[in-house]
Structure formats: C-alpha cells, structure tokens
Amino acid sequence: MRAQPMQLVDHHRDTDTMSPAIYAALVGSLFQNPAPMFAGAACAAIAAVMTALKTGNHLLWPCALLLVLIGLLRSFDMAKYKNRRSDLTVSEAGRWEARYQIGAVLYATALGAWCAIALLMTDDAVAHMICISVTTGYVAAGAGRAYGLPWIFHLQILLTCGPMAGAMALRGDPYYFGMALLTVLYFLGLERITTRLQQIFLRALIAREREAALAGQFDTALNNMPHGLCMFGADGRLGVMNYRFNEMMHLADDFVHRGVGAVDVIAACVTAGTMSPENGRAIVSEIENSQAGAIVTADVDLERGRALSWTFQPMAGGGTVILVEDITERRKAEAKINHLARFDSLTELPNRLSFRDEIERLLASLNGESRLSALLFIDLDQFKQINDTLGHPCGDRLLCMVADRLRGMLRPEDFVARFGGDEFVVFQQNIRSPEEASALARRIVERLAERYEVDRHLVEIGASIGIALTSPGITADNLLKHADMALYRAKADGRGTFCFFRGEMAETVESRRVLELDLRKALAREEFELFYQPLVHLKSGRITTCEALLRWNHPTRGMVSPMDIIPVAEEMGLILDLGRWILRKACMECMRWPEAVSVAVNFSSQQFHQRDILSEVRYALEVSGLPAHRLEIEITESSLLRNTEWTHDALRQLHSAGVKISLDDFGTGYSSLSYLHNFPLQKVKIDRSFLEGIDTDRPLMLLRGVARLSADLGMAVVVEGIETTEQLELVSLDGTVTEAQGYLFSRPVSGVRIRELLDASHGRYLHDNNVKAVRSIA
Numbered sequence: 001m002r003a004q005p006m007q008l009v010d011h012h013r014d015t016d017t018m019s020p021a022i023y024a025a026l027v028g029s030l031f032q033n034p035a036p037m038f039a040g041a042a043c044a045a046i047a048a049v050m051t052a053l054k055t056g057n058h059l060l061w062p063c064a065l066l067l068v069l070i071g072l073l074r075s076f077d078m079a080k081y082k083n084r085r086s087d088l089t090v091s092e093a094g095r096w097e098a099r100y101q102i103g104a105v106l107y108a109t110a111l112g113a114w115c116a117i118a119l120l121m122t123d124d125a126v127a128h129m130i131c132i133s134v135t136t137g138y139v140a141a142g143a144g145r146a147y148g149l150p151w152i153f154h155l156q157i158l159l160t161c162g163p164m165a166g167a168m169a170l171r172g173d174p175y176y177f178g179m180a181l182l183t184v185l186y187f188l189g190l191e192r193i194t195t196r197l198q199q200i201f202l203r204a205l206i207a208r209e210r211e212a213a214l215a216g217q218f219d220t221a222l223n224n225m226p227h228g229l230c231m232f233g234a235d236g237r238l239g240v241m242n243y244r245f246n247e248m249m250h251l252a253d254d255f256v257h258r259g260v261g262a263v264d265v266i267a268a269c270v271t272a273g274t275m276s277p278e279n280g281r282a283i284v285s286e287i288e289n290s291q292a293g294a295i296v297t298a299d300v301d302l303e304r305g306r307a308l309s310w311t312f313q314p315m316a317g318g319g320t321v322i323l324v325e326d327i328t329e330r331r332k333a334e335a336k337i338n339h340l341a342r343f344d345s346l347t348e349l350p351n352r353l354s355f356r357d358e359i360e361r362l363l364a365s366l367n368g369e370s371r372l373s374a375l376l377f378i379d380l381d382q383f384k385q386i387n388d389t390l391g392h393p394c395g396d397r398l399l400c401m402v403a404d405r406l407r408g409m410l411r412p413e414d415f416v417a418r419f420g421g422d423e424f425v426v427f428q429q430n431i432r433s434p435e436e437a438s439a440l441a442r443r444i445v446e447r448l449a450e451r452y453e454v455d456r457h458l459v460e461i462g463a464s465i466g467i468a469l470t471s472p473g474i475t476a477d478n479l480l481k482h483a484d485m486a487l488y489r490a491k492a493d494g495r496g497t498f499c500f501f502r503g504e505m506a507e508t509v510e511s512r513r514v515l516e517l518d519l520r521k522a523l524a525r526e527e528f529e530l531f532y533q534p535l536v537h538l539k540s541g542r543i544t545t546c547e548a549l550l551r552w553n554h555p556t557r558g559m560v561s562p563m564d565i566i567p568v569a570e571e572m573g574l575i576l577d578l579g580r581w582i583l584r585k586a587c588m589e590c591m592r593w594p595e596a597v598s599v600a601v602n603f604s605s606q607q608f609h610q611r612d613i614l615s616e617v618r619y620a621l622e623v624s625g626l627p628a629h630r631l632e633i634e635i636t637e638s639s640l641l642r643n644t645e646w647t648h649d650a651l652r653q654l655h656s657a658g659v660k661i662s663l664d665d666f667g668t669g670y671s672s673l674s675y676l677h678n679f680p681l682q683k684v685k686i687d688r689s690f691l692e693g694i695d696t697d698r699p700l701m702l703l704r705g706v707a708r709l710s711a712d713l714g715m716a717v718v719v720e721g722i723e724t725t726e727q728l729e730l731v732s733l734d735g736t737v738t739e740a741q742g743y744l745f746s747r748p749v750s751g752v753r754i755r756e757l758l759d760a761s762h763g764r765y766l767h768d769n770n771v772k773a774v775r776s777i778a
Contacts, residue, residue, distance in 0.1 A: 021209055022202070024088035030100045030152070031081040038078075040141050041071025041107070047134040048114050054130075055122040063114035070110055074103040101152050108159035111135060115160070119167035119176075135164050136183075139190060150194040161187040227323045232287060234318025236261045248308070248324060249274050262287045262320075274299065283310060287322070290314045296327070307331050344418040346396055347403035355417035355425055359476040362415075362429065366470075373429045373470045374437035377483035378406075378444060380422035381462035381495045386454075394454045398461070401454070405447050409440070425483070434469060434500065441465045441498035449496065464490040465498035482506075516572055518554065519565065523578055528552050530585050531748035534757065535600070535718055535741045538732045543758060544739060545632055546593070547600040548586035549748045550578075570606050579607040580616060587624035587631060589751050593758055600632040600662065605639040609646070614653050628658030632683070636664050640679060648679060655680040662718075666706070676713055684710040688721025688742075694730055707736040 048064030118131040168180035228245030238260050250272040269275040279297040286293050299306035311323040342354035387395040406416050415427040448463040466487025468479050482501040490499035532546040552560040569575040590599035662683040690703045707717045719731045722742030731737045
C-alpha cells in the first residue's frame with residue numbers, strides 16, 4: 001500500500017494522513033535507544049547534584065530530584081515498550097506517542113528550570129559550565145533519538161534551551177549575551193537537522209513499505225498464477241519457485257529454502273514420479289544451454305495422462321526462468337475438436353475431409369506400384385422418403401444402421417466413411433481384380449436392401465454404387481470424381497445396382513456441366529419459351545384449359561426437353577426462379593385467351609414447398625390481371641408426400657383464393673386414394689400409362705374405376721396421352737372422364753399457335769371432323 005504524504009512540522013498532524021505501518025514505525029523510532037537516554041538522564045541528575053553541592057543553592061536540589069525521578073520513569077517506560085509481543089496498532093501507537101510526549105515535556109521542563117536557576121541565582125562559573133554543557137549535550141543527543149516525530153524534539157528544545165538562553169541574556173554580561181545568541185543559533189541548526197532526518201527516515205519507510213507491497217503483490221501473483229515457475233541464477237542455484245510448481249511436481253513446501261540447484265530440482269521431480277528420467281535430462285540440458293526454447297513432456301502416470309509444456313527463457317544477467325503449463329485439458333479439447341472435424345458425429349465414421357486425406361496418404365504410399373484398389377461411392381435410394389414420412393430422427397437412426405452394416409462387410413484394411421447426407425464411400429485396398437470390387441458392391445447392394453426396423457417401423461431402402469479403380473498417378477480428387485460419375489450412371493440405369501467408371505462418362509459429366517452453365521445464362525437472359533397443350537372437354541368439345549410446358553431452343557443443342565431441364569434446375573437451385581418466370585409468363589399469356597379458357601402450370605415439389613408459395617401465386621395474378629379461377633396449379637404425388645400438414649394448409653389457402661388444384665400423373669407414384677380424399681383437389685389427371693392395353697378388359701376397368709371414384713368425390717377427371725380415336729371412344733364411353741389431352745387434339749404449340757387454335761375452335765366442337773381441322777391448325 002502506498003503511504004500518503006505527511007505534515008512534518010504541524011504539531012497537530014493527523015495520523016490518518018499516513019499508513020498505519022509508517023506511523024507505527026515513526027513512534028517506534030522514539031523508543032529505539034533506551035541506553036543512551038538512561039545514560040543522559042543519569043548524567044543530568046549527577047550534574048544537578050554537583051551544582052547544588054558546589055553553589056549551596058537549595059533550589060537546585062528539587063530540580064535534581066525531579067530529573068532523577070522523571071529519568072527513571074522514562075527508562076521504565078522505554079523498557080516496557082521493548083517488551084511488547086505484537087505489532088503496534090494505530091490506537092496503541094497513539095497512546096505510546098502520548099506517553100513519550102508527556103515524559104519528554106516533563107524532563108525538558110525540569111532540565112530547563114535547573115539550568116535557569118543555576119545561571120541566574122548563582123555566580124559560580126563551574127556550575128554555569130556544568131549546566132550549559134549538560135543541557136547542550138542532552139539536546140544534541142535528543143536530535144538523534146526523536147527525529148521520527150521532530151515536533152516533540154522541537155518542544156523539548158524550546159523548554160530547555162529557551163530558559164538557558166534567556167537566563168544567560170538576563171545576566172547582562174556581554175559574553176553571556178553572546179553565548180545566548182550562539183546557543184539559539186546552535187539549537188536552530190539542530191531543529192533543521194532533526195527535520196531533515198525525519199524526511200529521510202520517512203522516505204525510507206515509504207520506500208520500504210512500497211517494496212513490501214510490491215513483494216507481497218509479486219508473491220501473491222506468483223503463487224496464484226496457473227503456471228508453475230522456477231528461476232535459476234547464473235550459478236545454477238534455485239532462486240524462486242512458486243507454489244504452483246511445487247503442487248504440479250509434488251515437491252516439499254520448503255524445497256525452495258534448501259539452496260538447491262537445477263539438477264536437484266529435476267531429480268526431485270523424477271523421484272516424485274511426475275517426470276521421466278529422459279524428460280528430466282532434456283530439461284536440465286535446456287537449462288544449461290541458457291537459450292530460449294520449449295518442450296512438452298508426458299506424465300509418467302499414464303492414468304493421469306497429463307501433458308506439461310515447459311518454456312525456457314534466459315535472463316540478461318545469466319540464469320534461466322522456467323514456466324510450466326498443464327496442457328492436458330487443452331490437448332484433450334484439441335483432440336476432441338480434431339475428432340469432430342474429421343469424424344461424423346452421427347455415425348462415428350470418418351467424414352469427407354478425413355476420408356480424402358486418408359486416400360491421399362494411401363495413394364502416396366503406393367510409390368508408383370501397380371497394386372489395385374477400388375473406391376466405391378454409395379448413395380442410398382429412397383432414403384429421402386424415409387426422412388419425409390418418418391422424420392429426421394428415424395432417418396438418423398437408419399443412417400447409423402447402414403454404417404454398422406457397412407463396417408461388418410469390410411476387411412480390416414478397407415476404409416469406410418460417411419461422405420455427407422445419405423452418401424458413403426468405401427476404399428477397398430489391395431484387390432487382385434475388378435471382380436473383387438464387383439463382389440463387394442453386390443454384397444453391399446444386397447445387404448443394404450435388407451429390411452430395417454427403426455422405432456418399430458419396418459423400413460426398406462436400396463443403394464446405388466459407383467466404382468472407380470486406382471491407376472498409377474491418380475489423385476484422390478480424380479478418384480472421387482470418377483466414382484461419382486459412375487454413381488450417376490448407376491442411378492440413371494435404375495438404381496439398386498452398381499457401375500464401374502468408364503472414360504466416356506467424363507464426356508457425359510462435362511456435357512452436364514456445360515448444360516448447367518448454359519441453363520444459368522438462359523434464365524438470366526430469358527431464353528426460354530412456353531408452349532401450350534390444350535385440354536378438351538369431352539361433352540362440349542371445347543378447349544377448357546391449356547397446359548403451359550417449358551421449351552428451350554438451345555443454339556447448339558436444339559430443342560431441349562423439360563425432362564432434361566427441370567432435374568438440372570432443381571439440383572442447381574434454379575427451379576424457384578425458373579418456376580416463378582413460368583407462372584408469370586403463363587398468366588400473362590392466358591389474359592390473351594377467351595375468358596372461358598384457363599391455364600395450367602406445373603409446380604415441382606421443391607417449388608411447391610417454398611414457404612412463400614401463396615405470395616408468389618398472388619403476385620403473378622396481380623401483375624397479369626388474371627382472375628384466380630382461370631389459374632390451375634398441377635402438382636404431383638411427390639409434393640403431397642412431404643410435410644403433409646403444411647401441404648394441406650397451403651392447398652387450402654390456394655383453394656380459398658380461388659385457384660384450382662390438379663393432381664398430375666396420377667398412377668405413376670404411390671397412387672394413394674387417400675390423396676383424393678384428404679386434399680382439396682378439383683381435378684385428377686390420369687397418367688398415359690393407363691392407356692397401355694386399354695383395348696383389353698382389365699386396364700379399361702381399372703381406368704374407369706379410378707375415374708368413377710374421382711368423379712364421385714366431385715373432381716373432374718382428365719386422361720392424358722390420347723393419340724387415337726379408338727382410345728378417345730373407349731375413355732369417353734361411360735361419361736366419367738370429363739376431359740382429355742393428347743396428340744389427337746394437339747401437340748404442345750407456341751403462344752401464337754395456341755391463340756390461333758383457340759380462335760379457330762371458339763364456339764366449335766372438337767368431335768369427328770372438327771378434330772382434324774384443329775389438328776391441321778396446330
């Protein structure tokens with residue numbers, strides 16, 4: 001603690017202006033030398049007796065008696081102070097100061113009275129010499145004793161020297177008067193000396209207190225720092241060791257006081273079992289080198305598994321400072337972070353990063369050897385439907401089961417990882433021929449296709465596998481790319497199978513990449529066009545709706561099919577922008593048609609499940625001016641599989657807004673009749689596949705049964721793919737099919753052509769000869 005400045009001359013100074021320790025030290029300085037004070041008191045008493053005997057003045061005897069008594073009392077008080085057993089408190093120091101002050105004032109008064117009586121009431125020169133010399137000596141001795149609180153000494157000077165100088169001046173002798181002046185000057189000098197001594201003493205006390213405070217702070221910081229610390233001098237002897245180092249190394253508490261060297265400290269650590277002999281030798285070597293450095297040591301006790309980081313820093317004057325940090329938890333955290341970064345938290349399989357690094361290492365270890373290995377890229381089939389129907393928790397547990405099955409099918413030298421989502425990769429090392437990779441792929445496909453029980457649900461999925469074989473100089477990235485290309489081909493071939501990479505696949509992938517780039521440019525430049533195919537009402541023969549179909553006349557590819565555009569747009573995330581453009585373009589085109597004709601727009605599953613679907617539809621109607629009842633949205637069964645509650649709400653809101661909802665391609669998916677009952681649908685479009693073999697009883701009965709059920713539920717029924725008059729007659733025979741669509745009426749045509757067709761067919765019936773007329777226009 002820093003001491004506050006203190007008043008040096010103010011006799012009424014406040015003890016609160018200095019620290020308690022400094023104030024106690026100042027008071028203690030008054031009692032430091034009891035022997036000289038006792039000797040001075042004895043000499044003064046003897047001198048008083050001598051003057052009384054020499055002059056015969058009876059007034060000098062009381063003075064001598066007072067000097068003896070007061071001197072004895074002060075000596076007794078001084079001895080009592082020395083016998084204390086505890087440090088002074090502020091209040092105790094105040095009481096001791098008062099006791100010293102009373103004794104000093106009484107003694108100075110008695111001494112001054114004796115001196116004044118001897119000078120004024122006697123003419124004995126010897127007596128005069130004795131009193132002047134004794135008083136002068138007493139005052140001079142007091143300057144070396146009372147410098148701690150000089151105001152007390154100044155008061156003593158006044159009470160002793162004042163009467164003596166006054167008495168000499170009153171004698172009227174010029175020499176005595178001169179001595180009086182000299183005495184005053186002498187005692188003024190003593191006053192300045194004591195004041196200066198007190199300042200020096202106070203500064204020393206303040207400096208010592210500061211040093212003690214800094215030492216205390218340093219000691220507190222040193223022993224509470226999280227690092228262990230040792231400091232060795234230039235001679236190699238231990239200078240400083242904090243408590244943390246003792247604790248970490250299991251050393252004795254008094255070890256630092258034994259004057260040991262670096263070798264002794266390290267030997268004690270080895271003996272305590274906190275350091276191995278090898279690490280001990282390495283640390284001693286670092287200390288002796290006197291260079292900056294760092295090493296990490298492992299604890300001898302493997303159960304603790306402790307790791308310590310040692311940092312060595314040489315000092316300018318020689319010697320070394322050692323810092324020791326326990327980095328066990330940090331290493332555990334780093335290991336955990338590394339594990340999380342390199343392993344899939346769900347399946348505990350290596351992740352994409354770890355797999356790639358491991359493949360790079362394995363490929364590099366071949367050193368140009370011709371050993372054959374295979375990389376199998378596995379994609380789960382139908383896994384997305386499990387997630388959508390049973391939820392992601394069930395999907396996660398299914399992925400863990402798949403991982404377990406894959407582990408069980410591999411050899412110890414093979415390597416499996418989860419690549420992301422529902423994709424896994426296997427690296428099959430050191431195979432003799434591609435047939436071994438085929439055998440493993442076949443086993444994986446069969447094993448993963450076996451039934452799973454997930455939360456009491458029986459689940460079946462499949463797997464498609466792309467296989468790439470290693471070749472001299474191939475990199476991990478190229479190997480993965482080849483396996484991915486092969487997987488793409490396997491999925492295109494119908495899933496549930498495997499396929500080896502072949503060179504021509506790269507051309508297919510490159511073509512796909514170019515298509516993606518062109519598709520992105522085409523969307524930005526609005527290079528697409530909408531064609532329209534009419535739906536004909538079978539009873540009236542009128543065109544009631546025209547379905548908007550996307551066309552892209554590529555500069556080099558020619559007309560690109562929507563079957564090639566839509567999947568790519570979905571994978572690229574462009575389907576929302578593309579669907580938004582189709583919706584607005586179709587609504588604006590519909591405004592050019594007769595009011596009785598509507599436009600039908602297909603919505604992909606991804607497009608339908610965007611959260612602002614209702615806003616998009618309303619905006620398209622608003623900017624085009626098209627009434628809501630003239631817009632028909634066609635969705636597929638896959639759209640109804642996802643998030644059923646949200647889907648039902650979205651369909652209900654669209655229906656409430658006046659938009660019509662059609663179920664497209666009914667019969668190509670699950671064909672669940674519950675869709676017809678649970679969702680607000682106004683139209684069902686039966687897929688063209690129902691027309692295959694329609695001239696036989698069974699397919700025709702199936703088509704009419706679905707049509708009749710839909711009609712009974714209040715929905716219009718459309719049959720797609722009508723190409724012949726015979727097909728038209730069969731589907732319209734019982735009257736349950738309300739509309740038909742197909743090449744018999746018109747192929748998809750441009751906007752200009754559909755307007756001509758609508759103008760030509762307005763007010764006409766498209767039966768018999770009229771059908772031919774319409775087809776000739778289309």
